[in-house]
Amino acid sequence: MEKLSDFISVDPNIQFGKPVFKGTRVPVQSLFWHLQEGISIHDFLGRFFKCEF
Template sequence: MSENSSIISISTEIMGGTPVFLGTRVPIQTLFDYLEAGESIDDFLEGFLTVSREKVITLVKLRL
């Protein structure tokens, strides 16, 4: 199992196939939109309580 598969879920049954954080309906792109707008990871996590800090940190590291 790749590291991505423990963070990201893609299913036509959830948000029409939009990549989301595993176990949530929160699109991955939302995190990157927050960061690109100058918001912090803490700001994102406060708005999306179903996403764990660990998943966010791992995803940010993978994107770098």
């Protein structure tokens, strides 16, 4: 079973200690901001991560 810590990290030296997606500097909060603005998860991932869909 995967844990939250498999995907999210907190480091005081990255983004002032805010939770980020592991291996990136992308704050988790940015996902919620984008969803609130009506941007799909698919588009969010395309903007911040190199993913193939």
